[in-house]
Amino acid sequence: MLCCVKEKIGEAVLPGDLLAFEIQKSENKREKLICGPGLRRDGEDVFVCKSGILRHKEPNLYWIDLQQRRYVPAKGESVIGIVTAKSGDVFKVDVGGSEQASLSYLAFEGATKRNRPNVQVGDLVYAQFIIANKDMEPELVCIDSCGRANGMGVFGAGGLLFKVSLGLVRKLLSPQSEIVKDLEKIFPFEMVIGLNGRIWVKAKTTQQTLIVANILESCENMTTEQRRSIFGRVSENVL
Amino acid sequence: MQRGLDAETRKQLEEEEKRIISDEHWYLDLPELKEKENFIIEERSFLPCEDLLYGRMSFKGFNPEVEKLMTLMNSQNRTEDVEEEVQNKTGVDVSDEEMARRYESLVGSIKRKFTKKRNRPAIQGEDNVNSNIRSPKIKKVFLKPQD
Numbered sequence: 343m344l345c346c347v348k349e350k351i352g353e354a355v356l357p358g359d360l361l362a363f364e365i366q367k368s369e370n371k372r373e374k375l376i377c378g379p380g381l382r383r384d385g386e387d388v389f390v391c392k393s394g395i396l397r398h399k400e401p402n403l404y405w406i407d408l409q410q411r412r413y414v415p416a417k418g419e420s421v422i423g424i425v426t427a428k429s430g431d432v433f434k435v436d437v438g439g440s441e442q443a444s445l446s447y448l449a450f451e452g453a454t455k456r457n458r459p460n461v462q463v464g465d466l467v468y469a470q471f472i473i474a475n476k477d478m479e480p481e482l483v484c485i486d487s488c489g490r491a492n493g494m495g496v497f498g499a500g501g502l503l504f505k506v507s508l509g510l511v512r513k514l515l516s517p518q519s520e521i522v523k524d525l526e527k528i529f530p531f532e533m534v535i536g537l538n539g540r541i542w543v544k545a546k547t548t549q550q551t552l553i554v555a556n557i558l559e560s561c562e563n564m565t566t567e568q569r570r571s572i573f574g575r576v577s578e579n580v581l
Numbered sequence: 582m583q584r585g586l587d588a589e590t591r592k593q594l595e596e597e598e599k600r601i602i603s604d605e606h607w608y609l610d611l612p613e614l615k616e617k618e619n620f621i622i623e624e625r626s627f628l629p630c631e632d633l634l635y636g637r638m639s640f641k642g643f644n645p646e647v648e649k650l651m652t653l654m655n656s657q658n659r660t661e662d663v664e665e666e667v668q669n670k671t672g673v674d675v676s677d678e679e680m681a682r683r684y685e686s687l688v689g690s691i692k693r694k695f696t697k698k699r700n701r702p703a704i705q706g707e708d709n710v711n712s713n714i715r716s717p718k719i720k721k722v723f724l725k726p727q728d
């Protein structure tokens with residue numbers, strides 16, 4: 343169904359909708375248009391391939407705000423992975439996608455052939471994708487382009503790892519996240535959020551860790567008032 | 582006595598060989614296809630769409646290293662904020678203006694050190710504009726004694 347893009351921003355769209363853009367064909371034919379996740383290009387047209395709400399960001403970025411639990415690896419995203427196997431020079435890491443990602447042992451800060459990183463099977467790693475497309479095996483690294491770790495690598499002794507939907511993860515990581523603002527007032531804790539839907543939490547006691555984990559898992563479907571009331575009760579009980 | 586071939590016949594033979602070889606090569610007899618300039622780019626990741634923050638977080642001082650990382654990485658994302666300017670100034674020991682002043686005097690003193698004694702009044706003349714020193718263009722040249 344053909345529809346104009348300007349009307350549909352902020353509205354729900356269904357897979358199969360065709361979006362029409364006002365293309366200036368006179369001078370600026372080079373105006374780039376970026377279609378984000380949920381949109382697909384077919385020749386000169388843009389189709390919607392996932393249902394959700396159409397969003398727009400200046401100047402020319404469009405994407406679909408969708409809900410899903412299954413993660414598909416994308417380049418540049420930081421995820422939490424679990425090391426499942428060590429084969430030669432490469433670690434196999436489970437990121438929740440359709441296949442396991444590979445992580446080279448040289449992709450850690452300060453790692454050389456003689457100086458191997460201390461990674462065991464079952465460790466949690468916070469890493470970034472450098473290769474992630476449908477044709478190749480995904481590859482992870484724990485350093486950035488300058489060679490610094492920037493907090494990536496093996497983390498966490500203790501704590502709890504659990505899985506949430508991808509929409510919640512994006513809500514938590516958005517710049518003005520209310521959930522995070524409410525959470526940070528309760529008690530000191532530490533959290534690592536992977537874009538593959540995995541969150542790791544660690545607090546001083548096991549009970550506090552479990553409280554935070556339960557709040558995060560359940561606050562996706564709550565309204566703001568419900569969430570505030572739960573936070574209020576928790577902070578009363580803790581103090 | 583000529584055993585070998587002439588240069589001309591050799592050239593002709595080579596050309597014939599090349600022609601035979603290139604005829605055997607296969608090529609596509611298609612019209613030239615012009616690559617369409619696509620101005621629609623597909624982007625698979627959510628990162629540029631929503632400006633997501635750094636994934637490791639620590640609150641109330643639970644893990645000070647992670648808190649330092651948080652401020653570092655989140656300020657890298659926001660390059661237009663004023664906060665970054667403040668951070669730059671606090672992280673640096675010497676401010677930019679003081680550095681410029683120091684450099685000014687440093688350059689002058691090093692220059693003075695390496696000039697010959699003859700040229701030193703000229704350098705000092707640059708510093709004091711009002712002083713009466715003869716112009717540096719008049720150089721002392723050896724005058725030949727007249728017989």
